[in-house]
């Protein structure tokens with residue numbers, strides 16, 4: 001085995017120009033860790049935030065949170081996964097010893113971090129990760145889909161089922177369809193039998209969402225008020241749950257679109273983090289505002305069960321070779337994608353990439 005590998009790295013934070021493909025030493029797994037041969041790695045908005053230095057990673061740094069690959073070496077004390085096993089990552093990092101970890105709420109760990117942010121990432125031919133982050137690859141997913149699964153399905157599963165406690169018969173409003181978490185949220189909502197209303201500024205993205213099972217679509221460029229349309233769709237009642245990744249731009253529409261006693265669950269603020277709180281509306285309508293970040297091991301297993309049963313499958317926007325990382329990141333930054341942008345790194349994944357051509 002060669003002792004080097006190629007990795008997409010930064011030596012300082014900044015714009016697209018700081019990202020380079022380099023040949024570096026292959027890492028070795030320490031106690032409790034495994035070395036993966038990365039087949040495929042998916043992009044997330046987090047990669048752009050880390051590149052820009054919020055949060056600031058240890059430098060130099062390899063980008064990338066999501067991956068699927070095969071275990072090629074295990075460190076001391078690792079009984080599972082075994083060498084040769086195909087795995088998909090839960091990209092979270094937690095201490096495993098604190099009160100919240102012991103309660104099974106890994107993403108509430110005081111020392112919570114994410115692979116590709118708190119430690120070296122997955123845009124590389126090999127990556128060392130904690131053994132506990134590795135989950136068996138469901139047969140229903142290929143390498144490309146598995147790489148695209150972890151962060152967004154983990155996040156959306158926790159938002160919808162664990163935090164917002166979505167019940168049978170409840171309607172869900174999802175903003176900014178086309179984004180990774182929003183699209184995963186739509187698929188999970190549809191798999192659970194929910195009527196999902198989605199919003200976007202792009203008719204093409206709304207059309208894609210309808211094909212994924214969206215019940216109603218709202219182009220907010222053409223509609224003066226999202227909440228008016230939501231009320232019309234729901235017979236004046238409003239939705240039970242809003243799944244929000246965008247923050248400020250749709251905050252007021254979310255509050256007004258909810259039924260009394262409804263739940264607003266938020267995992268991001270791509271349009272701004274300080275919307276007018278509208279407390280008078282929140283208390284009068286008895287709305288629950290719920291924050292959510294990543295997810296627990298139980299959330300990951302729940303999402304993987306739905307994938308294994310063929311009820312959800314990541315939407316692949318486009319697949320790039322590792323050496324075309326710059327084009328992949330530029331596409332993410334331009335927000336042109338519908339679904340996930342993936343780097344095919346291993347030979348098997350590069351072969352599978354052809355099957356996904358033209359999907360996006």
Ligand SMILES: [Zn+2]
Pocket residue numbers: 094095096097098099100101102109110111
């Ligand atoms: Zn902990």
